[in-house]
Amino acid sequence: MSAGSLLTAESIEKSYVGSRVLKGVSIELQPGRITALIGPNGAGKTTLFDVITGFVRADAGRIVYQGREITSLAAYRRARLGIVKTFQIPHEFGELTVEENILVAAAGQVGERFPSALWAMGAIRRQEAANRERAGELMEFLGLHANRAMRSEMLPAGDKKLLELARALMADPTLLMLDEPLAGVPAGVGSRIMEHLTQLRDRGMTLLVVEHNLEAVMRIADWVYVLVDGELLAAGSPAQVQADERVQRAYLGA
């Protein structure tokens, strides 16, 4: 694996109750690039996501991030290091409003610590104001501003996905991992999201995107991995992958 990579997953194996979901998958994420992970349903993409973010323990293999091994690091610690993911099915905090959802993601809140939550009124107020401003910008951009005070469980499905994205962005990621960010999102908003992702990349963020909307993702991806049936079928630039016969047969053609 090359020295400059931000994150490498080496030979990841994972089985569930007798079926092998990941059969020795290795991928490498270069910093400041958008990497796409594509493949048919059931190929193991979400499982790979879970292994990288720490929600699932692989049976074998290593994860190395910024030069250090994080294979057995807890999920929340990886997120603190900057690996932030969104969930394929939105995991919104139903009881909380849209704005509250995003505010939860802000790191280093004095008001979340005990006992400072009880009396550090001034500091809390200031932080809240700053965080609210940031959250406001995110909501504006993603078109959630109108519903900022609505209980998030009442949002339509597409907006829930946007909320997932807003929350992840609020957490200030170094490596942003998006699991089907366009699913259920109206076309106009979708293209704006894709544009924003390119901007994030240009400003130095690294992204890993799983997406079924091949047209959209191929346009912005710098590198593509094709995962089929738990194995890497192909890897390369979007043009290379699209031209690859095996890929066309196994995935695009079918």
Added chain:
Amino acid sequence: MSYLYTVVAFASIYAMLAIGLNLQMGLTGIVNFGYVAFVAIGAYTSAILTVGHGWPLVPAWIAAIALACAVSYPLGLLTIRLGGDYLAVVTLGFSELVALFILNERWLTRGAIGIVGIRKPFAAFGPAASTELSLLLIIALTALTTLLAWRIAKSPLGRLLRAIQANEAAVQALGKNTVSYKVLIFVIGSGIAGLAGALYAHWIQYISPEQFSPDVTFNTFIALILGGAGSLLGPIVGAAVLMLFLQGSVVLPDYVHFLNADQMAALRFMIIGLVLVLLITFRPNGIMGRLPERAARKDEVTP
């Protein structure tokens, strides 16, 4: 008159318990069925220190809270990692362990005999005044506890705890150590129970192991569900209604003659059980609030 005082004192203490449990269950979604264990720890700590070792009241009460917190910390670490399904039963088992300990370690707790002669606060002012002042103290401390709960709920910490209850995995994905926050609130709730236990011991002035059975936890749950978990005033309203029923039904035997005393006592609990079932079936939100709705984990299909 003193009977009325006792009703108010008990209602206040149960309200405090319900507030503590509400922080755990209503706000954060921790189902603690061993809550009475910490009430017992608080009661016995204070009783043993004041009666057995001549400690003054305030240090004894602080010790009661401290011990309840200290014991709840390792328990919380162990059980919260286990997750919701196990939590209820394991905590219940723990409260039985505590009851066993109190019963068996006679050298410390006087076992089944219990501890007598626990003095009321303000004893120097004479029995009547001491009763009234103690009641005011209990009410004041309950109000303080309510204030504490309110501050927590309103703060970013409260928001985070609600988020953890709504979807713990998502909070972890944002870089927050959910287990440590849950343990924190577990300990805080247990400390409140410890204080309530100490106040209880010094009000009724005699404690014994059977006063700290799981029924106390159940009553607290009922108060919480009755008034509505997750709301601020819900626990207080629920505790008041529960106390009204429990104390009110004590006078009923005077009017009902065809049942004996045992049966009347049993009937009270039968009604409580029935009310619980009806409440949870038809009005899970209680009178004033919302019951925590955790997503059902069964049948959640992941592709």
Added chain:
Amino acid sequence: MLTILAQHAVDGIVLGAILALPALGLALIWRVQGFPHLAHGSLMTVAAYLAWAAATAWQLPLPIAIAVGLASAMALGVAMHLAVYRRLAGRPMLSLFIASVGLELFLRYGVVFVFGSDFQTFPLPAERGMRLGLVVVRPLDLLLAIVALAALAGVWWMFRGTQVGRRMRAIADNASLARVCGISPNQVLIAMWLLVSLLAGASGILLGIRDVISPTLGWDVLLLAFAAAILGGITNPFGAAIGAFLMGLVSQIGIIWLPGSYEEGIAFGLIAIVLMLRPRGLFGESVRA
């Protein structure tokens, strides 16, 4: 020393056998319907009381009285399911759990209401233990252990060999998938409640015969039965049974050295240690991180 050890081991196995029946039921309910059934003890207590009432008040011969007890437990279990738990299907686990708490209170004190709180005993002749090699065993205990083991074997066979048993397992593994395959959960659930109530009732009657009948008969062992189920891994009913035997053994052997009143404490200590090392219990499926 060996004699003492062997004696306590045998006692442990007998205790384990009696606990295994409700433990299996608890694990099954937990797996299929997703909640800890706190009212399980009532099934045991009611069965014991009704069997006793049938034998004493109605003067029925013991086997018939026992049948009455078992039948009443089964009826009660199905009634609880139809009247309460089924209504709460789809609600979070907490709701079902609290409903079972309410039912437990209602039934436990209902027993006091009807039968009073005095202890009762079955009209059986007192018996002396028989010597079997190193140990002394009461014939009754031997019978109990055999009955319990036979019941477990029966359940095992039922799960593997009969259609209703296989359907129960299917629903336990994945309810929505099972529904898609045309397995009606309603009928299977009723069958499940009949089964667990039968097991609980048998256990309650056995306990009542062995010791005394009291309103807290079921409640007193409920926690131990839960502990056994958790030890074995809550997703595995037979793991629960094994957990029960293990607990019985460990607690009875443990009290050789530790104070007898801490029997339960030893059992819980065992569980705490196991859970710390293996959060899924001995035989449970792995929990997602």
